[in-house]
Amino acid sequence: MSEAIGAYDLVIRGQRILTTAGLAAREVGIRDGIIVAIEPLGNGLTGNEVIELADDETLIPGLVDTHVHVNEPGRTEWEGFASATRAAAAGGVTTIIDMPLNSIPPTTTVDGLEQKRVVAKDQAFVDVGFWGGAIPGNKSDLRPLHDEGVFGFKCFLLHSGVDEFPHLDADEMEEDMKELKSFDSLMIVHAEDSHAIDRAPHPGGDHYETFLASRPRGAENKAIAEVIERARWTGARAHILHLSSSDALPMIASAKRDGVNLTVETCPHYLTLMAEEIPDGATAYKCCPPIREASNRELLWKGLQDGTIDCIVSDHSPSTLDLKDLENGDFAVAWGGVSSLQLGLSLIWTEARHRGIPLEQVVSWMAEKPAALARLHNKGQLALGYDADFSIFAPDEAFVVDVTKLKHKNPITPYDGRPLAGVVRKTYLRGTPIDGQNPGGKLLRRGNV
Template sequence: MGNIELTKAGTPATENTAGTDFDLVIRGERILTGAGTVAREIGIRDGKIVAIEPLGNNLSGAQLIELSAEEVLIPGLVDTHVHVNEPGRTEWEGFESATKAAAAGGVTTIVDMPLNSIPPTVNVEALELKQDAARPKAFVDVGFWGGAIPGNKKDLRELHDAGVFGFKCFLLHSGVEEFPYLEPDEMEEDMTEIVSFNSMMLVHAEDSRAIDRAPNAEGDHYDRFLASRPRGAENVAVAEVIERARWTGARAHILHLSSSDALPMIESAKRDGVKLTVETCPHYLTLLAEEIPNGATAFKCCPPIREASNRELLWKGLQDGIIDSIVSDHSPSTLDLKDIENGDFGVAWGGVASLQLGLALIWTEAKRRDITLETVLGWMSARPAEIAGLSHKGAIALGNDADFAFFGPEDSFVVDVDKLHHKNPISPYQGKVLAGKVRRTFVRGTEVDFKTPHGNLIRRGEA
């Protein structure tokens, strides 16, 4: 087979390939591996990457695909913050539409949040209902988070044993009545419980008391809505999470960080050894409060999109390693719930639908900042996979699932909500010109054709 590439450990980058062909071979000048973007041939068998060799070694397989000169083969994105909403609110989104949108955006694995489905994923019975809904409709691989709410501590271990990747809680009203929030003492109690089986607590970190004392968001002025969700509410809640994680030894994950004020205390906690990870989202990294028109409720999300100076500090937090990952927080709703007709930020549902657009959004901004595609994929694929414990995903590496996207980094397109796979055609990105386009997506070595779902349901410890 010619000169075989060596891994960092000095072992050949092939697995039992001698004398056998592959199901699929992908060749190209630009394949994003652990060695950077290099010329390679990838051999795939039974949905796994079993060979990575220098271009020119002429691996053979039942199917051969050669990248064009304009394409980069990238690892499929891992989006660990997606609200699919099925069953119960499938008119908001569903597993078919969500996973098609994911695949179209180069996302090959999603982990579904425990709300806003009915019932929420707060016990094993609810998890099984959600799995039954997802199983025949998944175009990408789908895992599940469990929920931590008042009174369900006894269900946490059972959910963990059933394969959820961790538990999400809120520190203020979640927006839906069936998923009540935890007081900080209740969160600490649940953290103590999940330490016993090494799970993780994901926290929507905004302080309920600070929000209660903030100005009312009613009306069509965005600055009024922004004042109703002050940075201080986020900062106080992040501090609570840090200290409760410190006291209990639990793994904690801050969801959708929007306040750059919290970065110094996060950095300090990590330096102290607190088991803390942090994500942010494309809307906080690409949109600006100063540019949001009055009444434009497509931009409403909680915590809110903040000012330009805040955005720049979030980018710095990513580059400094204080923020670990970028995920979508895809939180769709029906058009009427967005109160488009009146544009009232106090009434409209708070959530941005961006599952299909995340890579292009971040790549557009990253290019302007001279940030490499490899760095972007670290934030959007490798690191989310690592945080969730998806050991066979997030990188083009031997033994990993053959999850790929063929990406045209120099392509561009105009966002048209009517052409997205999202169920409801509303987006703050409507009409924006974005750089980079996903041309093809493969999940476990099979190309997504948007007709036949081949995605798997995945469990903690098995993916």
């Protein structure tokens, strides 16, 4: 107990502190941005600042969102590091990993990575890491990008939506997987099959069911099967992005049982929305792969609970309002992407509590598991030696989403007007409250975090 005599920079005391042992009455001591003491409540840790949690507040670790499109530089009018990281902090997210598109240039070369770091470094309110991109012809760039600290590599198996980030075919993906295996990197895959989508009905018009038919489950299932087999053959680590087709769960579970090095994510929109309730012309709901039926949603929840799906991340993919074709509501024309970076925790918690799923499990899916995916060994848990990243969360407080009050750049989200449970009252990065005025986020490098 001699350690407790010297004052900590910050001490937080409360009845509900979410540690690795679950919710408990604890005192947490922070020094130099690191959690250095976790003691039973009443042990009397002293600090330069002491925070006493209110009875309705829970201290939870900062969330880790490994699927965020920041789009800066090049398409900063869609989103930028300042607006995206403010939104993240408001939602209890303290670490994001930025996707290699839709910025210009994409993060497919070391130069492209450096351009992102230059613009990000003075305007990040949370910690930011970067994925690299795997595209045709950049195999020789993969190792240099890895050595520069990217957390893995993203590829598409069909057109990405932007011409500067072309897709791989399955054989090219396998070649790149072999390369990544040689230095133990990770391939993260947008898994929809281009041939299946080419043969599907055209998505034109404002009927959501027409759009849904244009992105069939079969396209996802076929592409996921390719990822599984190429990962099996190469031994590489592979990750399925934004799973929406519940049909794929049995083969994913089978592959995991076989020892294929595979992980899977899904997103709040697939777990909280359903095709049957999407109005015609409501292009705020458009994303690829699409939001599917209620029965599909229920199976995704089961896949999370049985461990087939590993984590929940936002796939925050914003654009300007005009690109959403709000005037005509044409699902073929509108940009595909859901803006929800600030809302993920409340969305998932609102659904989870109806299902009897505890907050500890929600936080594991949204903090611990994404941190493990990216091998962020000091993020995602309230534990000794970890960064003091956390938020004060009021799980029983309700609010109604008001798109005009969200922090991301363009005021559109399918959740506008939706009542939710769970309010993030304050977020801390390395023991310092995030105020939205003074950017304190660090740029993270793989293996050096």
